[in-house]
Amino acid sequence: NAGVTQTPKFRILKIGQSMTLQCAQDMNHNYMYWYRQDPGMGLKLIYYSVGAGITDKGEVPNGYNVSRSTTEDFPLRLELAAPSQTSVYFCASSDNKRGANQPQHFGDGTRLSIL
C-alpha cells in the first residue's frame, strides 16, 4: 500500500513549456486534491475531484487543468509555464464515502521551478 505517489519529485521548466504532474493513490479514495505551497505560506487548493469524471476549481485554478478518468489517477497539467508557478505541488486524497470530517493523505510533492 503505497498511499499517494507523485512524480516527478523535481522538475525545471522553461517559460512557456508545458508539463503534467502525475498523482496516483491506491487507497480507493473518492476525493482527490491538488495544492501548491509557496515558501512560508499555507497550502492553496488548485483543483479537486469528488470522483472519476468530476472535477472542480479551488482557490487558485488559473494556469492549470486537471482530469480524473479513473479513481486512482489525478494528473495536473500546466499548459504555458510562468515564473509565478514556481512552487511545491502536493496531491492528496481522502475517503469521503463515509461523510465529511475525513483526514487527507498527502504525497511528498513535486518541486517545480520555472526559469
Add this chain to the structure above:
Amino acid sequence: SQKIEQNSEALNIQEGKTATLTCNYTNYSPAYLQWYRQDPGRGPVFLLLIRENEKEKRKERLKVTFDTTLKQSLFHITASQPADSATYLCALEMDSSYKLIFGSGTRLLVRP
C-alpha cells in the same frame, strides 16, 4: 472568506517541556478542525481532528482543544522530544464543504 492565523515565528523549547501551538480563525466556526505535521521535503501528515462539539481531543502525547467562542484551537505536545521538531499546520473546512483551508504553519524546534 475564512482566514487562519498561525504564529509564523518558530517556537523553540527545551526537551521535556510542553509545546503549545495556536490556530486562530476569523469568520464562521467550522464544523471540524484538523492538525497536520509537515517535515522538510515531505507532505503533511494528519495528526488529529476535533469537531465543534468536542472541547478536547487526545492522542498519546498530543492534545487539541477547540474554543468556538474564542475562534481558536490549541495544539499541545507534552514531554516534547527532538523528534517532534517539525512544522505543524492547522486546517479548517472551507465554506461548509469537504475542502480544507490551511494555515501557514508554525515551526517547532525542540532542543535536546
